[in-house]
Amino acid sequence: MPRILVLGGTGYVGSAFVQELQLRGWDYRILRRSEVDYSQFPVLLRFLRSERFDLLVNCAGYSGKPNVDGCELERADTLLGNATLPLTLACACSEAGIPWGHVSSGCIFSGAKVRNPDGTVRVERDLMTPRVQEELVQFPERFHGFTEADEPNFSFRNGPCSFYSGSKALGEEVLLNHSGHFVWRLRIPFNSVDQSRNYLSKVQRYSKVYDNVNSISHLGDFARVCLDLWEKRAAFGTYNVVNPGWVTTRKVVSRIQAVLTPGRQYEFWRDDSEFYAQAAKTPRSNCILDVSKLLATGVKIRSVDEAIEDSLLHWKPAPQA
Ligand SMILES: NC(=O)c1ccc[n+]([C@@H]2O[C@H](COP(=O)([O-])OP(=O)(O)OC[C@H]3O[C@@H](n4cnc5c(N)ncnc54)[C@H](OP(=O)(O)O)[C@@H]3O)[C@@H](O)[C@H]2O)c1
Numbered sequence: 001m002p003r004i005l006v007l008g009g010t011g012y013v014g015s016a017f018v019q020e021l022q023l024r025g026w027d028y029r030i031l032r033r034s035e036v037d038y039s040q041f042p043v044l045l046r047f048l049r050s051e052r053f054d055l056l057v058n059c060a061g062y063s064g065k066p067n068v069d070g071c072e073l074e075r076a077d078t079l080l081g082n083a084t085l086p087l088t089l090a091c092a093c094s095e096a097g098i099p100w101g102h103v104s105s106g107c108i109f110s111g112a113k114v115r116n117p118d119g120t121v122r123v124e125r126d127l128m129t130p131r132v133q134e135e136l137v138q139f140p141e142r143f144h145g146f147t148e149a150d151e152p153n154f155s156f157r158n159g160p161c162s163f164y165s166g167s168k169a170l171g172e173e174v175l176l177n178h179s180g181h182f183v184w185r186l187r188i189p190f191n192s193v194d195q196s197r198n199y200l201s202k203v204q205r206y207s208k209v210y211d212n213v214n215s216i217s218h219l220g221d222f223a224r225v226c227l228d229l230w231e232k233r234a235a236f237g238t239y240n241v242v243n244p245g246w247v248t249t250r251k252v253v254s255r256i257q258a259v260l261t262p263g264r265q266y267e268f269w270r271d272d273s274e275f276y277a278q279a280a281k282t283p284r285s286n287c288i289l290d291v292s293k294l295l296a297t298g299v300k301i302r303s304v305d306e307a308i309e310d311s312l313l314h315w316k317p318a319p320q321a
Contacts, residue, residue: 002231004028005053005098007038007089008060012197013103013186013219017057020223029053033060039080041088048096055230056100058089061171064164066196068107069281071164082167083174090178099180099236101226106187106215106240107162107285108152108169113144123153127213127286128272136213145215145246145290148238154285162282172238183238184226187289188216192311194318200311201318203252204260208267210275211249212286215242218307225294225301234297240289243304252308259312 004021008014009030021028031038031047038044038060048056062081064070071078086102093100111125114135121144124132136143146153154161155169172183190199199216203209222241229239253266269275276283294301302310 002026002054003052005048005056006030007056007058008103009057011059013189013223014057014059016189016191016219016223017059017227020220020227024227039085039088041092044088044092045095048092048098053098056089056093056098057226058086058100058102060085061103062167068162068164068284071162071167072282075163078163078167079170082164083170086171087174090175090181094178094180099182099230101182101184101230102171102175103226104172104183104185104238105165105168106185106217106242106287106289107165108155108172108185109146109150109287109289110154110161110285112213112246112288113146113150115142115144125153127288128211143246143288145240145288147290148240148293154283154287160283162284164282165285180236182226182229182236184222184229185238185240185242185289186217186219186222187240187242187287188214189219189222190216190308190311191219192314193316200252200256200308200315203249203266204256206279208269208279209249209253210269210279210284212284213246213248213288214286215240215246215289215291216304217242218302218311221301221307225299228299229294229297232297232299234299239294239297240291241294241301242289242291243301243307244291244295245304246288247304247308255308255312259309260315 004026006014006017006028009018036047062078111127113121114124115121152169154165156166188199194201225241
């Protein structure tokens, strides 16, 4: 039976991996910073050599409290958690001979790629301008996601970006000269469990909703697929792990209205200027990601529409405070 080491296993994403490991009946161990300071190379290496592990799953990182705006203030923690830690893990896992997977984010991209009628491809960074919205409605087939071969365009190198997104892009860049690992890109996680980190819960709790276009990841599907990639011995490297397709927030709201909250009206921010003036400090990434590379491995993942519908139909409301 495989034995898996999980960093950040008590966090939001890490808990989904732990749940999936329990479902599979695999042996696992959660390592916490308070127990072993895994951010220190010699400490981590000593630990990795002290027990047998077949895979290390890194769900540790810093995503800001209460949201990514927090990363603008906590810049040292953000860099240490999202850029320095992956490099330390790459060095220690390589020394110890352990394959590993890093939970990255699709938030290092903005917009989508659009195929023009003449066959050329352009990048649209903002999918909410009236011109792009019109094209999206008329010719949705022209819109394509960023692939793993595309350079991040919402990063310190290709700004503007949030400090969080910049740190996540840097966390991928430091791994470029290393091998023996997966980079799993998660994006706007959701599932059927009502809680403050779940996208479907957030949409219901916002005073006003921010409309945009995104690829998103069902959290349980994400954890399953990441472990499947390793189990099936897919090639190491970077994978966009989102449910195929994309959604607008308006569409998500309409499904929530239909399944969970009939009759409730949702208010939307008029445009970016109103949203950023009143509700957000740092730019948000909104983007479409391509999943062809993931699907080509043979790993199965349902469409985003199916995953949302299933989450809403099996919705587990949070207990009342
Ligand atoms: N949640 C999202 O929406 C989302 C989306 C895309 C990608 N991600 C990525 O997924 C990873 C996990 O995110 P999460 O939402 O599960 O975060 P989380 O709930 O805050 O859990 C992160 C865990 O990381 C560990 N950690 C290590 N260094 C840390 C530091 N400097 N500050 C805070 N925690 C630190 C902690 O575990 P111990 O203290 O127990 O060791 C903590 O429980 C991150 O890399 C994040 O960038 C998250």
